[in-house]
Amino acid sequence: MNSEPKKTKKELNPNVSVDCVIFGFDLNQLYVLLIDSGNTEGYQQSRMAVPGDLIFDTENLDEAARRVLKELTGIENIYLEQIGAFGDPNRIGKKESDRKWLESIRAQPEARVITVAYYSLVKMPNFNPKASSFAKSAGWAPITEINDLAFDHYEILESALEQLKRKIKIQPIGFNLLPEKFTLSQLHKLYECILGKDLDKRNFRRKILNLDILTNLEEKQIGVPHKPSQLFKFNEENYEKLSLEGFDNFGF
Amino acid sequence: MNSEPKKTKKELNPNVSVDCVIFGFDLNQLYVLLIDSGNTEGYQQSRMAVPGDLIFDTENLDEAARRVLKELTGIENIYLEQIGAFGDPNRIGKKESDRKWLESIRAQPEARVITVAYYSLVKMPNFNPKASSFAKSAGWAPITEINDLAFDHYEILESALEQLKRKIKIQPIGFNLLPEKFTLSQLHKLYECILGKDLDKRNFRRKILNLDILTNLEEKQIGVPHKPSQLFKFNEENYEKLSLEGFDNFGF
DNA sequence: CCAAAAGTGTTGAAGTTACACCCATGC
DNA sequence: GCATGGGTGTAACTTCAACACTTTTGG
Numbered sequence: 001m002n003s004e005p006k007k008t009k010k011e012l013n014p015n016v017s018v019d020c021v022i023f024g025f026d027l028n029q030l031y032v033l034l035i036d037s038g039n040t041e042g043y044q045q046s047r048m049a050v051p052g053d054l055i056f057d058t059e060n061l062d063e064a065a066r067r068v069l070k071e072l073t074g075i076e077n078i079y080l081e082q083i084g085a086f087g088d089p090n091r092i093g094k095k096e097s098d099r100k101w102l103e104s105i106r107a108q109p110e111a112r113v114i115t116v117a118y119y120s121l122v123k124m125p126n127f128n129p130k131a132s133s134f135a136k137s138a139g140w141a142p143i144t145e146i147n148d149l150a151f152d153h154y155e156i157l158e159s160a161l162e163q164l165k166r167k168i169k170i171q172p173i174g175f176n177l178l179p180e181k182f183t184l185s186q187l188h189k190l191y192e193c194i195l196g197k198d199l200d201k202r203n204f205r206r207k208i209l210n211l212d213i214l215t216n217l218e219e220k221q222i223g224v225p226h227k228p229s230q231l232f233k234f235n236e237e238n239y240e241k242l243s244l245e246g247f248d249n250f251g252f
Numbered sequence: 253m254n255s256e257p258k259k260t261k262k263e264l265n266p267n268v269s270v271d272c273v274i275f276g277f278d279l280n281q282l283y284v285l286l287i288d289s290g291n292t293e294g295y296q297q298s299r300m301a302v303p304g305d306l307i308f309d310t311e312n313l314d315e316a317a318r319r320v321l322k323e324l325t326g327i328e329n330i331y332l333e334q335i336g337a338f339g340d341p342n343r344i345g346k347k348e349s350d351r352k353w354l355e356s357i358r359a360q361p362e363a364r365v366i367t368v369a370y371y372s373l374v375k376m377p378n379f380n381p382k383a384s385s386f387a388k389s390a391g392w393a394p395i396t397e398i399n400d401l402a403f404d405h406y407e408i409l410e411s412a413l414e415q416l417k418r419k420i421k422i423q424p425i426g427f428n429l430l431p432e433k434f435t436l437s438q439l440h441k442l443y444e445c446i447l448g449k450d451l452d453k454r455n456f457r458r459k460i461l462n463l464d465i466l467t468n469l470e471e472k473q474i475g476v477p478h479k480p481s482q483l484f485k486f487n488e489e490n491y492e493k494l495s496l497e498g499f500d501n502f503g504f
Numbered sequence: 505c506c507a508a509a510a511g512t513g514t515t516g517a518a519g520t521t522a523c524a525c526c527c528a529t530g531c
Numbered sequence: 532g533c534a535t536g537g538g539t540g541t542a543a544c545t546t547c548a549a550c551a552c553t554t555t556t557g558g
Binding site: 435436437453454457473476477478479480481482 | 507508509510511512513
């Protein structure tokens with residue numbers, strides 16, 4: 001059971017929620033932030049979920065998503081993209097453990113809820129997920145190891161990843177997942193992780209550099225046991241210019 | 253005022269609706285099916301809307317959209333694609349005329365409603381829109397002539413068109429807008445209308461034919477005052493095959 | 505015979521893929 | 532000096548865009 005009081009019917013719309021698939025990247029893997037209902041014994045993926053909450057009647061959907069993100073991570077300016085609405089009448093409460101969880105956090109656990117799903121991209125090292133009103137605990141799970149989630153959240157996750165794959169070929173949003181200063185190898189690895197396939201190193205570098213949206217910081221890695229890499233940062237100015245002109249795809 | 257009784261609170265979820273942007277194509281233009289609230293004197297685009305309705309708690313979102321489509325057009329197997337959710341707290345009822353309309357069709361006209369928008373593609377000549385429980389009248393409007401709609405429906409329309417543009421480059425869904433038998437010129441024109449730009453005739457034909465998803469019917473147009481065109485039909489078998497393999501884009 | 509749309513190939517430019525070796529650092 | 536990942540160029544191939552004339556029909 002959660003220690004915070006249940007939100008009342010008056011404040012929250014009982015029929016509409018938002019859920020956020022939060023992606024992070026570190027070294028060689030793509031991660032997703034999951035919260036744990038802690039409502040069964042032992043570890044089970046089916047009790048993990050992506051964070052979300054019912055919406056207030058006074059906020060719009062994006063605002064609701066940002067509220068959830070802020071509550072969980074403390075960060076405000078997060079890259080956010082709507083995936084779409086999910087609304088099977090029995091999308092929640094199919095499993096016994098789902099129902100228990102709902103009873104512990106919702107004023108009307110039986111209500112029909114449709115959810116508007118989002119995905120967002122964050123710089124993992126920047127922040128620590130904190131326990132919140134809707135989760136006992138929260139943590140990063142490598143995306144390759146997830147094969148089940150509470151409610152319909154696995155389906156939402158699949159959909160999020162699909163959209164991210166499509167989007168990253170068209171807009172260089174990957175920078176949201178990397179630290180301010182990064183190497184081309186990191187970016188390369190990131191694209192491979194998201195797209196789920198190997199990309200030729202030389203061709204990748206050529207294409208990215210040709211876009212002219214990176215600034216070479218003329219700085220090098222230090223302390224690495226191999227040839228140190230150049231560090232780059234994302235050049236917003238050129239990116240804006242490019243976005244306005246529009247560019248079709250990276251051709252991957 | 254509508255002659256059918258208002259649906260009761262019990263049946264319909266007061267907080268969630270679906271709205272459908274229905275596209276049609278004829279000769280040289282792309283059309284959208286609009287309904288008219290008839291709630292002001294004289295013709296005004298701001299009293300036109302795309303069809304939609306609150307959802308039942310027992311149906312999922314796609315079902316709700318199909319119900320609306322069927323009620324309005326009588327057709328069942330329609331191409332349908334979700335656009336996303338729209339949920340500004342004041343998205344409906346901003347304009348005086350919007351409020352009047354809501355009062356005439358909704359049991360709780362003041363309720364916060366988020367809507368899940370869809371677009372669908374239909375063969376225009378196949379059907380006649382009929383007046384329905386939610387519209388005095390319904391009719392086709394050329395898309396180029398629409399610049400305002402009731403509620404936030406103009407925004408929804410823009411979003412629908414944007415997605416259609418993206419999609420048609422990746423999947424040959426345009427066939428849903430054409431009759432069973434069609435000419436390459438019709439298909440060509442359709443692509444030009446959707447994408448809003450001229451496409452080279454020869455290059456277009458080559459690309460489409462290379463996909464190998466058209467069957468030449470070895471039939472010709474009759475009664476046209478110029479060289480008659482070959483008729484083609486869409487080859488579903490090859491299309492399925494192609495979809496599974498996946499193809500990146502048409503390169504337009 | 506005229507008007508109208510159908511149908512058809514080639515060429516130059518651009519972009520894409522595949523591929524192998526040397527370099528700078530820490531230990 | 533060796534292990535590790537960083538960094539670089541070219542050639543063959545594919546794809547794309549641009550472009551103009553002949554054909555078939557109805558009137």
